[in-house]
Amino acid sequence: MAQPRTLFDKIWDSHVITPQGEGTFLIYIDLHLIHEVTTPQAFEGLRLAGRKVRRPDATMAVCDHNIPTSNRKAGIDEPESKLQVDTLEQNVKDFGVPYFPILSVNQGIVHIIGPEQGLSQPGMTIVCGDSHTATHGALGALAFGIGTSEVEHVLATQTLSQRHAKNMLVEVDGTLGAGVSAKDVILAIIGKIGTAGGTGHVIEYAGSTIRALSMEGRMTVCNMTVEAGARAGLVAPDETTFAYVKGRPYAPKGAQWEEALAYWRTLPSDKGAHFDKKASLDAADIAPHVTWGTNPEQTAPITGHVPDPAEIVDPQKRAAIERALEYMQLKPKTRLVEIPVERVFIGSCTNSRIEDLRAAAAIARGRHVAEGVRALVVPGSGLVKHQAEAEGLDRIFLEAGFEWREPGCSNCMSMNNDRAENGERIASTSNRNFEGRQGKNAKTHLMGPAMAAAAAITGHLADVRDLG
């Protein structure tokens, strides 16, 4: 009788080409997504060695990090950004790689368009030169970020050398309270297991709460897996998944759809499959969260306070918190709802899909952005923007004083010109609150989209449940 296997084990086993000795294996990559930031040196390497792209039919390119989110038709001002974008556009031409052009409605943040276009599918191995590639695990795929040298390796050989990670199970059970979103679930998980809680593991998210999440909710959860130290996170594919994928532009059709479906149904973890590490949370315990510090594990329920480093026993942890509070200019024990904000960013591969925009719009409707606050809404792709406009969400945001932008990574890491220039405190739906990421001295508080809209309206971190 065969050993019971986890979802991760099953995908892994079906992609091993050959062992390379000492726990390292050569695995095959089904889908390679590429963008302009982590590919220039990779294509240069191919050219120097006279190599081609082995599977252009398994590769898709898009520009997302550098591009402006306003006045897009006018082109790109910053010369270095323009050079990077031009470089990708030349590379995809020279190497015959399919590409979504900047002005196409199909363009968007790479981790938004993959699932949206039906490119990301259950049972696949998916890689991209970006750590939030973990997002695609929501489809039941093994998806992880890689560096530029590995990008070059995949372009040339469609394979990667990898060690077989361990299995971790994170179960969330119960019904989420009103006003509590998928973003709060993953922040609560990271708060519990820490930024290195998943290192060396692939996390499978399970339990009734996860099962009840929409595909977009599952993507938000999987997206921040890397912030818990794990390279990849996945959710077993189910009827919700299949209904989502069916009919999308690049999804299998006809007889191939039936074949794929049959294969996908074999993927969920077997009963009794072994997990090396486990964690569990009760949905009822999860409140809307905000981060207060400079890494995603420094998070708390909105009803809480800035911690007091004097109460922390571990000296390294205490020093880290002292440093975080100094950077964030926060005093210990301050109530989180008293912290004012000057800027709000609703966007990023974590939270810029249609459900995220609907949640934010529901709070913004009939209200107005507070005095002294600048708020941006950046939809994740041209298709999301199009749908949001069809639903009138853009009008709700504009009437409430939010800026409505074009798709891209934008203020998440500010490679384009959407950066905080004056060390503002920002309520952000992105995934990292590291020092300086959203702008020099910018002070980032991560949260879900409805919470970010609540912060924009009130001018401070706020409990969205109080806004009704």
Next chain:
Amino acid sequence: MEKFTQLTGVAAPLPMINIDTDKIFPAGFLKTIQRTGLAKYLFDEIRFRPDGSENPDFVLNQGPYRNARIIVAGDNFGCGSSREHAPWALMDFGISCVIAPSFADIFYNNCFKNGLLPIALPQEIVDQLMEDAKKGANAVLTIDLDKQTISRPDGGVVHFDIDPFRKHCLINGLDDIGLTEQKSAEIAAYETAARRTRPWLFGMTQTGT
């Protein structure tokens, strides 16, 4: 890739946990299309003051540490983004080895692609090496990859573990892609089988509506 066999140099102490790759290499500089000459961006936000002058309190600006070849750091070094620019900048500065109790996965992998040796050791041992690193001009360690040892200024020797395949590639400066191309028959056989069992994965990105 250059071979890594032995390294003797000054070790700089960086006693912080969770040093993320945004700290090591801020996002704004990711616009480069090069992989060389990136030392000027290393730890930019904490190494330079807003006016562009050096921050005298940052260790890599101080005396003997300006030529550091090794960094000793806290837990979870290299967490955050997958940017390979982080090891590129470290290498360009002259750092060929980082010692810490633990490393983030993606950063750890990226190091081996570039001849940068990441050594994970128990906290108590890292603490001792951190003390060594605080000795300024005497903070000299010798790393011997073949013997898997670190020799300390007082003559003490520490042993470290490393994955044998990775050690083999570093010691021989082996090019990843060249190694994989030796397996082209196995890759082709895999593709032939996959075309039969999962045909929908072939031709995919070229057939969208």
